[in-house]
Amino acid sequence: MLEKINIRSSVPVYVQIENEVRFAIAAGKLKPEEKLPSVRELSERLEINPNTIAKSFRDLEMMGYLYTLRGRGIFVDAKARDKCKRDCRRAVVKRLHEVIAEARAASMPRTEVNEIVKVCQGLDSNPYGELPKEIQALTR
Amino acid sequence: MLEKINIRSSVPVYVQIENEVRFAIAAGKLKPEEKLPSVRELSERLEINPNTIAKSFRDLEMMGYLYTLRGRGIFVDAKARDKCKRDCRRAVVKRLHEVIAEARAASMPRTEVNEIVKVCQGLDSNPYGELPKEIQALTR
């Protein structure tokens, strides 16, 4: 978990971290009541400013996914998974709508959009990493 | 053209303007060699600072979509349309890949993604405006 952070991505680092954690909770990789790695450990491992990681955890706590036990660490909320799934779905809906509306605005044929979706669905890649070659092939 | 600017969107105004122009070129609504409205006129019509409009036009010129004739105005480059289509396609591919990879990471079933795509494809909405009710219904 959290090995996929890409500081060159246009997606802010703190958003990438928040997303990684939420995706992990939604996917059941982070279990209810499981302890997260400490800010310090992550900061060193990922070579990311501790303030950035702390901000992500603070945000996730405010959103109700995590809770802090002072002196012990940060833990996954027991009811986080369902909430996570709903929120991830909401985000996906909003962004798919935006991209597809843009494609319409540029009068890209719907069939092309469908083909691109099909190729993307067939992969299992890091959203913030370099584009896989199957995707790069589509951009020509 | 260019009536859709939404100053409340998190997408910066200058990016919205650039996108609107590119979509219009790609869709053939702005013809090669056609003159764009003047910076001042747009600034008044859209109630946006002329510097912001000028920045968008400058960017689009650097990208090769527009060219300036001093004292006359700003025009659509003769070869802009093909370039625009390619670039718009590239952007759509990149972003669709990102969203769908996120959905995978959150282990959202592929069938759900397909359903959302289907609904979005059935609409013709402003990418930066308020979410249409059909889309809002999907977020619950």
Place this chain on the structure above:
Amino acid sequence: MLEKINIRSSVPVYVQIENEVRFAIAAGKLKPEEKLPSVRELSERLEINPNTIAKSFRDLEMMGYLYTLRGRGIFVDAKARDKCKRDCRRAVVKRLHEVIAEARAASMPRTEVNEIVKVCQGLDSNPYGELPKEIQALTR
């Protein structure tokens, strides 16, 4: 004369006109006391705003190259040729210095600069038109 105006050049149209006239005087193609074409005729022939042509002629008059006889036209000053040669030389010196100093700043070897100069000296091309193919070959 004055057929070489290129409205797409980054050199302003009025400067191109002024230069063309000065070069023609320096080269002896425009003789002392010779009458220039009227603003109106040039404006129509070159498809250039009459204000622009009038500005060029006004400037050239202020610089002492031309004089106006009201109702008759604009004429080349009798002593213009020597002055023109001096001024052209001055401009060439100033600009050659600037470009060569830039080449030094970018640490381009002096030998390369000399080679480029040699190729340019071998041609007889329009300064404001498209680059001739011998020059384009040098830019790779």
Place this chain on the structure above:
Amino acid sequence: MLEKINIRSSVPVYVQIENEVRFAIAAGKLKPEEKLPSVRELSERLEINPNTIAKSFRDLEMMGYLYTLRGRGIFVDAKARDKCKRDCRRAVVKRLHEVIAEARAASMPRTEVNEIVKVCQGLDSNPYGELPKEIQALTR
């Protein structure tokens, strides 16, 4: 680096900054991955508005010479040097062609051009500063 900005020059300040940075990259004074001074620091040191500096950096980023890491700073792109050399060469070729073609148009003898080039090559002066006395001597 960047001490040579001349606000009285007719070359716009942001262009001078862009050129200084490009020359420094081409000459190897700015190394790949090196961090540039911050916008604020330069703004204070050079007494130039931060917006102007930021514009230069933004342009250089769009041209592929620099990249930004949010919250960290602006850095030299790893592949910038070769690109820079090519682009600087291209600019020198284009401008040398223009000046020399002007000299031809004014029927200045080629030998004179060669002499001026020779003197310029013997100096190491700031392209945008005052003309050195050796050059001024040539303009009489």
Place this chain on the structure above:
DNA sequence: GTGGTCTAGACCACA
């Protein structure tokens, strides 16, 4: 601390 966005407005070059 870093850079990015946007507004307001002066002033200029150009056609």
Place this chain on the structure above:
DNA sequence: GTGGTCTAGACCACA
């Protein structure tokens, strides 16, 4: 009339 340059300064996102 057209766009370009530059300053000043507010406010924001990010690390």
